[in-house]
Amino acid sequence: MTIYDVLKKLPYKKQLYIKYKFNIWMQNERNMTEEEFLKQVDLKGMGTYYRWERSPEYKHIVSIVLAAKQANDLLTIYENLKKKVESDPNPKDIEMMLKLMKEINLHNKEAEKFFASDKDENDKDDDLEL
Incomplete structure (x- = not known):
């Protein structure tokens, strides 16, 4: 499972935030300022995203x-x-090297389990405040 597979399962605004936060845009790498990002998602502040960063979903x-x-x-x-x-x-x-690979695989498997599970329809809502 790639990050782009996971992003497809997220609401659009959360997809944009992850791409912004980790600079993983599909097209040419681009640096976006916080102000540009907020304008793109039509929000006034980052508080909603900062709260989301404390969620298990974001950590995975x-x-x-x-x-x-x-x-x-x-x-x-x-x-x-x-x-x-x-x-x-x-x-x-x-x-x-083998220990490091084992640790990475463990974390990746946990994240894959999280996103492979069927989530409630309510979880598909982006929970973002306007």
Whole structure:
């Protein structure tokens, strides 16, 4: 499950907030100011989003975003570690990488379970105040 699969399940304004917060726009990377974001979602302040950030839903989304970003880091670590192991094998480096991968997979599985469960129709409402 990718972050974009998860975003499809969220109300539009929450999708925009996640894209804004983590700068994960599909088109060219763009930096948006808070004022530009608020104008786009037609809100006066960020309070609604700050309250949402304390929810389990938001925390699971963050987990998926971090897992996606760490996947790129793991690729770099793997490539560097592979070169190091080929020239001077060190079991501690390999063990550390495996532990990190296990931890990421655990968090990602929890987030996938959260978004795979059938949610009530009420949860599909974006709960945002105008």
